[in-house]
Amino acid sequence: MKKYDVIVIGSGCGLIVTEAAAMAGNKTALVEMDKMGGTCLNVGCIPSKMLIYPADVIYEIENSSRLGINASLSNVDFAGILERTSRTIEGYRNKLHRQLHRMHGVDLYESRARFIDEHTLDVDGQRITAPLIFIACGTRPVLPQAELSGKPGIITNDNLLNLTSLPAEILIVGGGYVACEYGHFFAAMGSKVTMLEMTGQLLSGEEPEVSQLVEKTLRSKINVQTNTILKTVNEAHSGWNISTENTQDNSSKSFFSSHVLFAMGRIPNTDILGSREIGIDHDDKGYIRVNDYLQTNIEGIYAIGDVNGQYMFRHAANYEAELAWHNGLHSRAGFAHLTAVDYLAMPHAVFTRPQVASVGMTEARARKEHDIGTGIVSYFETAKGEAMQEKEGFAKAVVDKSNGNVLGFHIAGPNAAILIQEVVNAMSGKGGTDTVKRGIHIHPSISELVPLTISSAK
Numbered sequence: 001m002k003k004y005d006v007i008v009i010g011s012g013c014g015l016i017v018t019e020a021a022a023m024a025g026n027k028t029a030l031v032e033m034d035k036m037g038g039t040c041l042n043v044g045c046i047p048s049k050m051l052i053y054p055a056d057v058i059y060e061i062e063n064s065s066r067l068g069i070n071a072s073l074s075n076v077d078f079a080g081i082l083e084r085t086s087r088t089i090e091g092y093r094n095k096l097h098r099q100l101h102r103m104h105g106v107d108l109y110e111s112r113a114r115f116i117d118e119h120t121l122d123v124d125g126q127r128i129t130a131p132l133i134f135i136a137c138g139t140r141p142v143l144p145q146a147e148l149s150g151k152p153g154i155i156t157n158d159n160l161l162n163l164t165s166l167p168a169e170i171l172i173v174g175g176g177y178v179a180c181e182y183g184h185f186f187a188a189m190g191s192k193v194t195m196l197e198m199t200g201q202l203l204s205g206e207e208p209e210v211s212q213l214v215e216k217t218l219r220s221k222i223n224v225q226t227n228t229i230l231k232t233v234n235e236a237h238s239g240w241n242i243s244t245e246n247t248q249d250n251s252s253k254s255f256f257s258s259h260v261l262f263a264m265g266r267i268p269n270t271d272i273l274g275s276r277e278i279g280i281d282h283d284d285k286g287y288i289r290v291n292d293y294l295q296t297n298i299e300g301i302y303a304i305g306d307v308n309g310q311y312m313f314r315h316a317a318n319y320e321a322e323l324a325w326h327n328g329l330h331s332r333a334g335f336a337h338l339t340a341v342d343y344l345a346m347p348h349a350v351f352t353r354p355q356v357a358s359v360g361m362t363e364a365r366a367r368k369e370h371d372i373g374t375g376i377v378s379y380f381e382t383a384k385g386e387a388m389q390e391k392e393g394f395a396k397a398v399v400d401k402s403n404g405n406v407l408g409f410h411i412a413g414p415n416a417a418i419l420i421q422e423v424v425n426a427m428s429g430k431g432g433t434d435t436v437k438r439g440i441h442i443h444p445s446i447s448e449l450v451p452l453t454i455s456s457a458k
């Protein structure tokens, strides 16, 4: 049995804990069964955004006639774009390996970890133990049938970069953010795209005006089938036969596609880890339950990132990793002052068409708990928005009338992910709407959209 001070399972946000533990002089084990860097680096945020940026450029070229520019696209090097993405990610991954090798006191186990008891793990036949364990084992994509995995034309975010040529057609199962991002990507590249979504709306968790604009925009290039559930997926000559059922009128439809991208949700990797078997509390979907300090029900075991099922974004995972390390260190030292999570100003973005960013509550939720004012302002109402001829994009503010605090802010349009940051900062600094209104905004820039929207909330 090898004894450590700290064991970390998973090298996504787990790397943050590993580094902090090693720097504080702890003998640390990092266990990673797949590629160094986890989902975000290898098959999530980074590759998808490296692919989507060229798609955004294509979209701009194709939609530039509104500015009096008649441009046409002559060639898109799909294989080259994918190859550049893979090469860049490999470079990042190698850098992480080099950084890890330079850290003192860290043993890397490139293998699968499985719990034997509360503080012991089996790693490739070896036993390792530590009083402090951080579970950061993440999630994986769901397939409707496990045996589809590895079949030709069956794609998830995990193997998408293995494509060597642009699929002429692709059917995407799902209507959440991964589906909407890759729908935009493949449509811009030139594939014929069909999307199946079981609810009545793409991005159904977003503010309704936002998801409606995204759906309207995507429908201009994509065959979007909402209220549609997947029934069967059968292998056919050079592709897949897919049958569906409409949840409203029970009608059936059939589709054929050479490629099918499954983006219908994710499942936590806790089954592989055996965490339930040793008594760690899980919800019925397999996510690990944690308290406000990111502690599981077993002393000394923390669960951070996607595996606790709270906010499944990389910036949320990073935030939790830092906080859990702080709490782990303090509780080990017997100090009482642990820090609770504060998700009030947790933002997210969806890099589809148009770009979406959001923080805080939707209007519907805020209305249940507060006396609210709302305001919507179009990009076009700012001088820069007019220069861009941006007639569809808008921002929406949800404000607490009693104290002027921002409860929610939602944007659909160019640079939404950048614009939202000002509101995030105001919300996390508990500064309320005045912080945004008092700041001087550069004229003419689309940053003027944010104070205008907040001021319009009635």
Ligand SMILES: Cc1cc2nc3c(=O)[nH]c(=O)nc-3n(C[C@H](O)[C@H](O)[C@H](O)COP(=O)(O)OP(=O)(O)OC[C@H]3O[C@@H](n4cnc5c(N)ncnc54)[C@H](O)[C@@H]3O)c2cc1C
Pocket (backbone or CB within 6 Å): 009, 010, 011, 012, 013, 014, 031, 032, 033, 034, 035, 037, 038, 039, 040, 041, 043, 044, 045, 046, 048, 049, 111, 112, 113, 114, 136, 137, 138, 139, 157, 178, 269, 272, 273, 304, 305, 306, 307, 311, 312, 313, 314, 315, 316, 317
């Ligand atoms: C297509 C896509 C696009 C995304 N885009 C964005 C985005 O733009 N912005 C954003 O904020 N988020 C995005 N996300 C979400 C983001 O990737 C995740 O929230 C984040 O990566 C979660 O980090 P994590 O550390 O919790 O888990 P992961 O990064 O998934 O790391 C878990 C690691 O644990 C390893 N592991 C699992 N089980 C074991 C075991 N038993 N033993 C050893 N190792 C194990 C896995 O191999 C993996 O490397 C995207 C996700 C996808 C799928």
